Amino acid sequence: MAFRSEEIAAYHTPRMCSPVTHLLYADDTIIFLNGRVSSIRGCMEFLDRYCSCSGQRINTEKSSFLLHSKAPSNLVSSISHMTGYQRKSDVMVYLGAPIYDGRIRVRYFDDLLSKIRHKLAGWKANFLTQGGKLIMIRHVLSSMAIYLLSAVSVPTTVLQKVDRVISNFFWGSHEGKPKRKWVSWNAICKPVSEGGLGVRNVVEVMCSFRLKALWNAVTSKSVWSKFICAKYGIHNNILPSYTPPRTASKYWKECAMLLAVLVKNSAWKVGQGNMNFWYENWSNDGILAESHPEVTSYGNITLREAVGADFNINGLPSDCIPRVKYMYDSRLSSEMDVRLWASSPNGVFSIKSAFHQIRESAAICPFARFYWVDFIPKKLAVLFWRVLHNAVPVDVRIQNCAISLASACVCCGQRQIESLDHLLFQGNIATALWDHFAISFGLHREDFSDFRDFIWAWFHIAPVGSQLGSLASVLPLVIVWEIWSERNCRRHNAPPASIAFIRFKVLKWVHFINPLMKVDKHSPSSVHNILGRFGVPLTPVRRKPLMVLRWSAPPPGYFLLNTDGTSAGSLAAGGGVIRDNGGNIVAAFHSFYGPGTNNLAESRALLDGLLLCRQIGVSRIAVRVDSKLVASWFHYNYKIPWTILRWWNRIRDLAHCLDLVVGHVYRELNAPADAMASLGYYSRSDHIFLTDFPPRLVGLARLDRMGIPYIRNG
Numbered sequence: 185m186a187f188r189s190e191e192i193a194a195y196h197t198p199r200m201c202s203p204v205t206h207l208l209y210a211d212d213t214i215i216f217l218n219g220r221v222s223s224i225r226g227c228m229e230f231l232d233r234y235c236s237c238s239g240q241r242i243n244t245e246k247s248s249f250l251l252h253s254k255a256p257s258n259l260v261s262s263i264s265h266m267t268g269y270q271r272k273s274d275v276m277v278y279l280g281a282p283i284y285d286g287r288i289r290v291r292y293f294d295d296l297l298s299k300i301r302h303k304l305a306g307w308k309a310n311f312l313t314q315g316g317k318l319i320m321i322r323h324v325l326s327s328m329a330i331y332l333l334s335a336v337s338v339p340t341t342v343l344q345k346v347d348r349v350i351s352n353f354f355w356g357s358h359e360g361k362p363k364r365k366w367v368s369w370n371a372i373c374k375p376v377s378e379g380g381l382g383v384r385n386v387v388e389v390m391c392s393f394r395l396k397a398l399w400n401a402v403t404s405k406s407v408w409s410k411f412i413c414a415k416y417g418i419h420n421n422i423l424p425s426y427t428p429p430r431t432a433s434k435y436w437k438e439c440a441m442l443l444a445v446l447v448k449n450s451a452w453k454v455g456q457g458n459m460n461f462w463y464e465n466w467s468n469d470g471i472l473a474e475s476h477p478e479v480t481s482y483g484n485i486t487l488r489e490a491v492g493a494d495f496n497i498n499g500l501p502s503d504c505i506p507r508v509k510y511m512y513d514s515r516l517s518s519e520m521d522v523r524l525w526a527s528s529p530n531g532v533f534s535i536k537s538a539f540h541q542i543r544e545s546a547a548i549c550p551f552a553r554f555y556w557v558d559f560i561p562k563k564l565a566v567l568f569w570r571v572l573h574n575a576v577p578v579d580v581r582i583q584n585c586a587i588s589l590a591s592a593c594v595c596c597g598q599r600q601i602e603s604l605d606h607l608l609f610q611g612n613i614a615t616a617l618w619d620h621f622a623i624s625f626g627l628h629r630e631d632f633s634d635f636r637d638f639i640w641a642w643f644h645i646a647p648v649g650s651q652l653g654s655l656a657s658v659l660p661l662v663i664v665w666e667i668w669s670e671r672n673c674r675r676h677n678a679p680p681a682s683i684a685f686i687r688f689k690v691l692k693w694v695h696f697i698n699p700l701m702k703v704d705k706h707s708p709s710s711v712h713n714i715l716g717r718f719g720v721p722l723t724p725v726r727r728k729p730l731m732v733l734r735w736s737a738p739p740p741g742y743f744l745l746n747t748d749g750t751s752a753g754s755l756a757a758g759g760g761v762i763r764d765n766g767g768n769i770v771a772a773f774h775s776f777y778g779p780g781t782n783n784l785a786e787s788r789a790l791l792d793g794l795l796l797c798r799q800i801g802v803s804r805i806a807v808r809v810d811s812k813l814v815a816s817w818f819h820y821n822y823k824i825p826w827t828i829l830r831w832w833n834r835i836r837d838l839a840h841c842l843d844l845v846v847g848h849v850y851r852e853l854n855a856p857a858d859a860m861a862s863l864g865y866y867s868r869s870d871h872i873f874l875t876d877f878p879p880r881l882v883g884l885a886r887l888d889r890m891g892i893p894y895i896r897n898g
């Protein structure tokens with residue numbers, strides 16, 4: 185209001201931008217003003233009036249003003265005089281973020297660093313295992329820095345300092361000095377599947393937040409995004425080739441560097457078609473510029489312009505036009521152009537998926553999937569990870585760091601050289617433990633010359649996820665842990681423990697982990713025998729009761745449609761069967777869909793089933809599917825992923841002219857449809873049967889009619 189009366193002139197904003205006059209958050213307020221005396225006087229009068237009306241007061245101590253660094257000194261003093269506030273010469277803090285003029289300084293972030301240091305000091309690092317520290321780092325530390333990272337451009341030095349503080353905490357300190365870091369922080373900041381420790385890299389996290397800001401600027405209708413788009417000249421149709429103006433803020437330039445990632449991860453609901461024809465994935469079937477690399481100059485033509493020219497456009501070979509037309513016809517359409525985030529099923533941007541799109545993935549560590557599992561305590565996993573990375577300070581490893589040291593292992597009488605292999609595999613403690621435990625699993629240590637091969641064999645005794653497999657991956661980790669603990673005790677001159685006692689400690693671990701693996705009297709006898717031989721008792725586990733399921737006829741007057749989808753090796757197929765009220769087969773089909781997910785297969789199978797019903801003139805249908813998700817989608821209980829929305833639009837159209845009752849059944853009761861889907865998958869073909877039904881289908885339908893029960897585990 186005060187601004188509209190023109191007694192106060194607003195802060196200058198670029199043409200096309202609506203002026204921003206103030207920001208309010210709780211009791212913090214920023215007012216943007218033109219520096220003219222009349223404006224400032226007007227503003228102060230306005231604030232005085234506000235104070236006298238509301239009874240609120242302004243805290244002069246906490247208020248300040250910020251001017252361009254080269255503002256003339258007489259202006260500074262006159263503003264100071266009029267307002268009674270102090271000038272902040274370089275930086276002020278608003279909602280925890282530094283607001284500054286000129287170059288960014290590392291010291292603006294001292295506060296963040298000291299907060300992190302303070303937090304760490306409170307955790308008493310020396311009482312935590314590395315596993316414990318890892319959990320702290322993953323959950324707490326990274327999130328502390330995130331707020332600032334997401335809001336302002338942070339100098340690289342600051343990011344490096346944050347990393348160093350966290351890494352010092354992880355590796356610990358001795359007499360105030362940080363200990364040696366055996367593995368680089370970059371290697372730690374990788375997912376466990378890639379041989380890291382699952383700590384997120386600060387730079388990659390920051391990039392995800394830049395991408396979020398960019399996404400919001402481009403897609404949202406907020407005041408902020410309108411302002412940013414107007415200020416920096418952003419339009420959807422030029423987005424793929426956009427470069428920010430030279431004068432843009434560092435923050436915005438950082439955002440704009442991620443434009444390629446944004447465009448590559450976009451899908452579209454097409455309305456007016458005002459997006460780039462060549463570089464945007466408007467068909468959700470791929471970017472045209474990528475499938476036509478022979479064309480060199482594409483120009484900034486929009487989809488709408490291309491449609492207007494009936495796709496007779498520069499650069500598109502005429503024999504490609506029919507395919508592009510088909511792509512256009514099968515587009516996902518809506519009233520407005522909507523940019524979708526392609527990596528999430530609902531099309532909504534998420535930091536988590538952005539993070540995965542941004543980071544460069546590295547080679548997979550083959551051991552990771554065996555030992556980074558829930559039931560293995562983190563401290564065991566971290567020690568084993570260090571063993572794999574040769575990051576355990578045995579004598580040989582320390583000598584490698586050019587530190588001279590006379591090596592004498594403490595595990596055997598001969599005082600041999602302590603290498604990792606000796607300590608964990610060849611030494612006296614190691615051989616005694618391995619030989620005792622391995623034999624029950626059918627492994628013989630002497631058959632292996634290499635520690636890694638030996639562990640690899642342990643991990644492959646039984647499938648991952650089976651109880652025997654779990655037991656066989658826990659044991660070596662426990663043994664490594666206990667050898668290392670005993671070695672450290674002996675190094676610190678504790679009296680050596682007997683092998684029998686170390687064995688007892690290993691079994692205590694198994695006993696402790698056992699309930700998490702849910703071994704009970706129903707477990708395989710191999711697991712029983714081994715645990716029995718070790719003397720580890722079983723823990724009672726509650727089981728779900730068995731269910732008896734029988735086929736039931738559809739309501740009178742209705743036909744029964746069962747459909748099912750299947751996918752394997754990223755190929756999808758579907759099938760279904762239509763039966764009458766007495767359970768007799770009327771029609772059946774199978775289809776092959778090519779590349780696709782299980783959800784796509786389930787959805788398309790339902791559509792094909794309904795189309796077949798219409799084709800044979802059946803309109804009252806009880807539909808049964810074994811996908812709870814598909815049933816929920818049909819009943820509007822969940823939002824349908826954009827990737828399969830186009831099939832669902834057709835299902836909805838059909839549902840209008842049919843009388844449908846859709847319900848979910850257990851997989852056991854959907855066996856006939858499942859059999860048809862398998863036929864589609866293995867034959868890689870589409871077929872409709874009205875007579876001569878496949879024998880397997882006929883058999884299954886007969887079992888259903890006879891009321892043969894299916895047994896289901898809970």
Ligand SMILES: [Zn+2]
Nearest residue numbers: 593595596611
């Ligand atoms: Zn030894």
